[in-house]
Amino acid sequence: MIDSLTGGHSLTKVLLTGGAGFIGSHTSLALLESGHQVVVMDDFSNGSAEALRRVAELTGLGPWRQDATDHWSASAPVGGSLTLIRGDVRSQQDLDRAFQDGNGGISAVLHFAGLKAVGESMAEPLRYWDVNVTGTVRLLEAMGRHGCQTLVFSSSATLYGTTDTVPIPETAPLQPINPYGYTKAAVERMLTDVASSAPGWRIALLRYFNPVGAHPSGRIGEDPSGRPNNLFPFLCQVAAGCRQQLEVFGGDWPTGDGTGVRDYLHVMDLAEGHGRALGLLQAEPPQLLTLNLGSGQGHSVLELLRTFETTNGLTLPYAVVERRPGDSAVSVADPSQAERRMGWRTRRSLADICRDGWAWQRANPQGYRSAGPQPAPELIGAQHGS
Numbered sequence: 001m002i003d004s005l006t007g008g009h010s011l012t013k014v015l016l017t018g019g020a021g022f023i024g025s026h027t028s029l030a031l032l033e034s035g036h037q038v039v040v041m042d043d044f045s046n047g048s049a050e051a052l053r054r055v056a057e058l059t060g061l062g063p064w065r066q067d068a069t070d071h072w073s074a075s076a077p078v079g080g081s082l083t084l085i086r087g088d089v090r091s092q093q094d095l096d097r098a099f100q101d102g103n104g105g106i107s108a109v110l111h112f113a114g115l116k117a118v119g120e121s122m123a124e125p126l127r128y129w130d131v132n133v134t135g136t137v138r139l140l141e142a143m144g145r146h147g148c149q150t151l152v153f154s155s156s157a158t159l160y161g162t163t164d165t166v167p168i169p170e171t172a173p174l175q176p177i178n179p180y181g182y183t184k185a186a187v188e189r190m191l192t193d194v195a196s197s198a199p200g201w202r203i204a205l206l207r208y209f210n211p212v213g214a215h216p217s218g219r220i221g222e223d224p225s226g227r228p229n230n231l232f233p234f235l236c237q238v239a240a241g242c243r244q245q246l247e248v249f250g251g252d253w254p255t256g257d258g259t260g261v262r263d264y265l266h267v268m269d270l271a272e273g274h275g276r277a278l279g280l281l282q283a284e285p286p287q288l289l290t291l292n293l294g295s296g297q298g299h300s301v302l303e304l305l306r307t308f309e310t311t312n313g314l315t316l317p318y319a320v321v322e323r324r325p326g327d328s329a330v331s332v333a334d335p336s337q338a339e340r341r342m343g344w345r346t347r348r349s350l351a352d353i354c355r356d357g358w359a360w361q362r363a364n365p366q367g368y369r370s371a372g373p374q375p376a377p378e379l380i381g382a383q384h385g386s
């Protein structure tokens with residue numbers, strides 16, 4: 001069977017650290033749909049078991065069982081299984097448990113676990129270095145113990161800093177400007193060293209631009225705790241009436257309408273990009289792959305706002321305020337390498353992003369907390385086919 005997500009490459013059991021978060025939950029779904037077995041390890045500091053219960057439901061897996069306080073699973077009679085383990089990437093013990101609870105045989109890791117708020121990283125740099133960098137050191141040590149040498153890492157366009165280059169190729173200088181960006185740069189450096197330290201490593205550094213939107217079912221999406229740091233979830237919360245108005249940071253940028261221009265990509269396109277990267281790593285000889293994942297299209301804040309309004313039949317209040325320090329006028333990916341190397345490019349439009357993001361927010365105004373308290377373990381999930 002040719003698999004469109006992986007490009008026809010082999011289907012395997014994979015570990016997703018941080019797989020209960022925004023990008024990890026959508027990627028879990030995409031990987032399950034293409035027939036992979038998925039093991040997630042997450043400490044739930046910014047993720048939710050409910051997200052994965054819904055992933056199991058959306059992919060038609062059997063009942064979602066909780067057999068201990070920190071271990072959930074669902075499987076289908078033929079193929080696919082999803083296991084969720086509570087664990088911290090900084091803990092050797094938790095990592096060993098994740099590799100073993102997957103009943104061994106984990107052939108690749110997708111490493112999403114990490115902290116990602118720029119402002120918070122300036123206030124608490126040590127926490128960012130600890131989780132993002134020490135967490136990755138511990139993960140690599142565990143991969144060594146369990147004989148796994150294939151890794152897909154969630155890197156970020158934040159590495160490029162405030163460059164004026166448009167669009168930005170992977171060869172652009174790395175010049176991060178905040179602790180979050182420094183930790184991503186440090187991990188990329190570390191993974192480059194690891195890749196050249198011994199034969200056999202297959203590593204992809206995926207530099208995401210601005211992942212937004214939600215699965216079209218409206219069942220899973222982004223669930224920021226507290227005040228969202230990014231424009232799109234903030235916009236959705238204004239639309240839901242949870243916030244009074246959208247603050248637009250700067251109306252005097254050297255762009256068409258004076259507001260900042262970014263490269264937004266639908267989270268399902270991003271999820272599918274992970275499947276492609278995994279397939280490529282498994283099919284080709286060991287290598288270190290560095291790819292931008294973006295649409296290659298720039299949209300201004302006002303353009304995004306207008307598209308959201310038109311697509312969803314809404315009018316949203318907004319105010320233009322001062323620029324934020326560290327922002328840049330334009331940040332757009334050159335995604336041509338991702339297309340050339342793995343036949344991937346974004347397929348979904350800005351209108352798709354706005355429609356799907358709003359479907360999620362409208363149905364879940366309080367995120368996964370809208371689902372109410374977690375049911376008792378024996379009541380979790382519904383039996384598929386019963």
Ligand SMILES: NC(=O)c1ccc[n+]([C@@H]2O[C@H](COP(=O)([O-])OP(=O)(O)OC[C@H]3O[C@@H](n4cnc5c(N)ncnc54)[C@H](O)[C@@H]3O)[C@@H](O)[C@H]2O)c1
Nearest residue numbers: 018020021022023043044045046047088089113114154156
């Ligand atoms: N969302 C973006 O705009 C964006 C852009 C570029 C890169 N990234 C990177 O992609 C990755 C995933 O981002 P996301 O948007 O899904 O974020 P997220 O916060 O929704 O997901 C991260 C997950 O990691 C978990 N986690 C955090 N610390 C952990 C630890 N010590 N041990 C185990 N699990 C832990 C959280 O509970 C959460 O479920 C992050 O590494 C982030 O830096 C995100």
